[in-house]
Amino acid sequence: MLKATSVKDALRAAAPAPEILVNGWVRTRRDSKAFSFIELNDGSSLKNLQVIADATLPGYAELMPQITTGAALAVTGELVASKGQGQTWEVKASELTVVGKADATYPLQKKGHSMEFLREIAHLRPRANLFGAVFRVRSRLAYAVHQFYQDRGFVYVHTPLITASDCEGAGELFRVSTLDPLNPPKTEDGAVDYGQDFFARPTYLTVSGQLEAEVFACAMGKVYTFGPTFRAENSNTSRHASEFWMIEPEMAFTDLVGNMDLAEEFVKYLIADVREHCADDLALFGKFVDKGLDERLAFVLERPFQRVSYTEAIAIIEASGKAWEHPVKWGDNLQSEHERYLAEEHCKCPVTVYNYPKEIKPFYMRLNDDQKTVTAMDVLVPGIGEIVGGSQREERLDVLEANMERHGLSKADYGWYLDLRRYGSVPHAGFGLGFERMLMFVTGMANIRDVIPFARTPGNAAF
RNA sequence: UGCUCGGUAGCUCAGUGGCAGAGCAGGUGACUGUUAAUCACUUGGUCGGUGGUUCGAAUCCGCCCCGGGGAGCCA
Numbered sequence: 001m002l003k004a005t006s007v008k009d010a011l012r013a014a015a016p017a018p019e020i021l022v023n024g025w026v027r028t029r030r031d032s033k034a035f036s037f038i039e040l041n042d043g044s045s046l047k048n049l050q051v052i053a054d055a056t057l058p059g060y061a062e063l064m065p066q067i068t069t070g071a072a073l074a075v076t077g078e079l080v081a082s083k084g085q086g087q088t089w090e091v092k093a094s095e096l097t098v099v100g101k102a103d104a105t106y107p108l109q110k111k112g113h114s115m116e117f118l119r120e121i122a123h124l125r126p127r128a129n130l131f132g133a134v135f136r137v138r139s140r141l142a143y144a145v146h147q148f149y150q151d152r153g154f155v156y157v158h159t160p161l162i163t164a165s166d167c168e169g170a171g172e173l174f175r176v177s178t179l180d181p182l183n184p185p186k187t188e189d190g191a192v193d194y195g196q197d198f199f200a201r202p203t204y205l206t207v208s209g210q211l212e213a214e215v216f217a218c219a220m221g222k223v224y225t226f227g228p229t230f231r232a233e234n235s236n237t238s239r240h241a242s243e244f245w246m247i248e249p250e251m252a253f254t255d256l257v258g259n260m261d262l263a264e265e266f267v268k269y270l271i272a273d274v275r276e277h278c279a280d281d282l283a284l285f286g287k288f289v290d291k292g293l294d295e296r297l298a299f300v301l302e303r304p305f306q307r308v309s310y311t312e313a314i315a316i317i318e319a320s321g322k323a324w325e326h327p328v329k330w331g332d333n334l335q336s337e338h339e340r341y342l343a344e345e346h347c348k349c350p351v352t353v354y355n356y357p358k359e360i361k362p363f364y365m366r367l368n369d370d371q372k373t374v375t376a377m378d379v380l381v382p383g384i385g386e387i388v389g390g391s392q393r394e395e396r397l398d399v400l401e402a403n404m405e406r407h408g409l410s411k412a413d414y415g416w417y418l419d420l421r422r423y424g425s426v427p428h429a430g431f432g433l434g435f436e437r438m439l440m441f442v443t444g445m446a447n448i449r450d451v452i453p454f455a456r457t458p459g460n461a462a463f
Numbered sequence: 464u465g466c467u468c469g470g471u472a473g474c475u476c477a478g479u480g481g482c483a484g485a486g487c488a489g490g491u492g493a494c495u496g497u498u499a500a501u502c503a504c505u506u507g508g509u510c511g512g513u514g515g516u517u518c519g520a521a522u523c524c525g526c527c528c529c530g531g532g533g534a535g536c537c538a
Contacts (some may be wrong), residue, residue: 030497037497050498069488104489109474110499116530117474172536179465208538220471232466246538325534336534378538389538434538447531448538459529 002076008044010079013089017079022049022091023099025127026071028110030117031064038067040075040091043132046280050082050090051075055190063096069110070102070127113391115450122454122463130288131283134451137274138439140195144273145226145247145435148266154222154249159209161228164414170234173204174242205230208432209248211364211417214393217250217428218420224249226435234458238447239384239437240459250430256366256392259429260352263379263388264305266433267350271297274442282443290444296382297442299349306347310356310373313338316346331357336385343380352388363407365391366427367399377431384441397421 002021010022024042027054031037034055039048053060061177067073077093084090107121108128118125125131149156162176178198179185185193194202209225216223220255249262273298275282286293308316314330317338326335334342336352343351354377355368365374378387394400400421404411411418439451449455454463 028499030495030500032495032497035496037500039498048498052496082496084498086498105473107473109488113474114531119530231537235464235536237533237535238531240537333535337496342480386538398524432538437538 002427006044007040007042007047007049010049010091011045011047011087011089013079015083016089019076019094021093022051022075024068024075026069026073026102027067029064029067035453036064038075038093040073041127042133042137042442043124043126045088046129046133046284050084051077051096052090052092053096054092057093063098066098066101066105067096068102068104070106070108071098072100073097079410083422112432115447119449119455124136124178126453129284131450132231133278133284134439134443134445136452137278137281137443138451139338141270141274141435141439141442142226144270147247147273148269149222149224152222153440154224155216155220157209157213157216157220157223157225158227159206159212159225159248161206162199162228164203165211166198170297173207174230174232176203176205184444195405199349207231208246210250210430210432213248213250213430214417214428215253216422217430218424218426221253222249222251238439238449240435241448241452241455241457244448245435245454247433247435248430250428252426252428254392254429255427256354256377256429259390259392259431260307260354260377263377263390263431263433264350264352267305267379267381267438268301269389270438271301271442272277275301285444293444300381303349306349306351307354307378308351309354310334310376313342313353317341320365321345331359332358339378339380339385340382340425343385344382348382350379350387352377352379354378358403361391363403363409364393364400366394367403375429379431383444386434387437388431388433390429392427392429395421395427397425397426439441 002019004023005020007022007024010020024040025039027039027048028198029038036053037050038053040051043047049384057063074097075093076095077091079089080092082088082090108124113128118128118131126135138240146156176369177194179196185196188250189194193199207229209227213223213225224383227245228243229246230243233240234336251262257292282294311330314328317324317328320341322341325337326336328338342353345348354375355373356373356376358367361374365376367374375392377390378386381387394403397418400418401411403413436448436451439445440448443451445451449457
C-alpha cells in the first residue's frame with residue numbers, strides 16, 4: 001500500500017509526483033459540471049490541499065453526495081501544478097474513498113463561529129483553522145521549552161502531582177482521597193480520619209513543583225519542571241484555569257538578578273522560536289485574532305525588558321496622576337489595573353517588578369537586607385499581566401524558620417525542606433512560567449480556555 | 464464569590480407590549496478552473512427554564528440555569 005503524504009508535505013513538494021496518497025477531512029467542496037474541487041485538511045498545516053475529482057471517476061455520482069464538510073477521505077492521485085490561482089500544487093484524484101461520512105449535522109461550517117460556540121464542541125474544534133493553528137503552536141512551544149533548558153544544561157525533573165504539602169501556603173487545593181465520601185472513617189473527636197486514607201495522611205493535587213525542584217537544584221545545579229498544576233480557586237477569568245501547565249526552572253548558586261536574566265531570556269527565546277517555526281499559524285492570528293500581534297512580538301524581541309523595583313513601581317503609579325479604582329500605597333498588592341498600566345502604558349513592553357514587601361509574599365522568598373522586602377519578581381506582559389512569578393529562595397536556616405513561624409507553618413511538616421538549609425545550603429532561585437499564558441501571548445488568543453485542548457474551569461470538566 | 468452584559472432557526476444576529484425575521488449553513492435547480500464561488504427557489508423555531516403582570520409577553524417583573532467581560536486569588 002502507498003505510504004500517505006501529509007498535506008503539509010504535498011504543498012511544499014519540489015516536483016510533481018505521479019501517485020500520492022493523502023488522508024484528511026473535507027473542509028469544503030465546490031462543484032463544476034464536469035468535476036469537483038475538494039479542500040482537504042489533515043491538521044499538518046493551516047493550508048488545505050485542493051483535490052480535483054473529475055466526473056469520470058468511478059462511482060463519481062454516488063461518491064459526491066458523501067463528500068461533505070467534515071467527511072474523512074483517502075485520496076490517491078497525481079500531484080500536479082495547479083491550473084488555477086491560489087495554490088501551487090493540487091491532486092488530480094484517480095481514486096477517492098470516503099473513510100468516514102459526516103452528515104448535515106456536522107457543526108463546523110466554513111465561516112464565522114464564535115469562540116464560545118467552539119468551546120462547547122471542544123472535541124471538534126481542533127478541526128477548525130484557528131484551533132489547528134493554536135494547537136500546532138502549543139506543541140511547538142512545548143518543544144521549545146525543552147530545547148531552551150536542555151541546550152543550557154538544565155536537568156528535567158518530574159516532580160510529584162500528588163502532594164501532602166500546600167507548597168505556597170496559599171491557594172486552594174484539590175483533595176486526593178479514596179475514602180468513601182458518604183461514610184468516611186472518623187477519629188474519636190468526630191473529624192475525618194485521614195490516617196486511614198490511601199496515603200495515610202491528607203493529600204492533594206500539586207499547586208507547584210517548586211519545593212521539590214529546589215531539592216534537585218541543590219544536587220544537580222540547574223533543573224526545570226514542566227507539567228500540569230492544579231488550583232481549586234473559584235476563578236472565573238480569561239487567564240485562570242483549574243488545571244494548567246507550568247514550567248519551573250530552579251538554579252543553585254544563583255541570585256535574584258540571575259533569575260530575572262533567565263526569565264527574560266526564556267520569554268524571548270520562546271517568542272523567537274515560535275516566530276521562526278510557526279510563521280503560517282502566527283500570520284493567521286495576526287489576521288483574525290490580533291492585528292498588532294507580529295509588531296508586538298517583534299518589539300518585545302528587540303527591546304530589553306524594563307526592570308523596576310516594587311518601590312519604584314508604587315512611585316510610578318502614584319505619579320501617573322490616574323484615577324485608580326484601587327489607590328495603592330507602599331505595602332499593598334499591585335492590582336490588575338496597576339500591572340496593566342506599568343506594562344501597557346508606562347513601559348509599553350514586558351516589565352519585571354522585583355523586591356516586594358515581605359508581608360504580601362510567601363515564606364520561602366529570601367529576605368532582603370532592608371528587612372522589609374523579599375526577592376520576589378514578577379514578569380508582567382502587555383495584555384495578559386503576570387506571566388512569570390519567582391524569587392530567590394531563603395537559604396539561611398534561621399531566617400527561613402523565622403519566616404515560617406511568621407506565616408504560621410509547622411516546621412515539622414517541612415523537615416526535608418529545612419534540611420536543604422542544614423546541609424550545604426546555597427543561594428538559589430527559580431520561577432514559574434504559565435505555559436498557557438505564554439501561549440496566549442504569542443498567539444494573541446484572549447481566553448486561556450481557547451489555548452488548552454480541554455479546559456478545566458469551575459463548573460466545567462466536560463470531555 | 465460579588466459586579467456587569469447576554470441567552471431568539473444548525474451558526475451569527477435583528478426584533479424591546481400586538482402575525483417569529485435576515486444572512487450563512489442544509490435541500491432543489493442553474494451556472495462556473497473554482498477557492499468564504501455565484502444566482503434562483505426552499506426546509507427549518509419549546510424565543511434558556513419557571514412563576515407572575517397584562518385582553519395580549521420573545522419583549523415588563525421575580526426566581527433559577529447557562530455563557531461572556533472585567534475584579535479578587537495567581538501562573
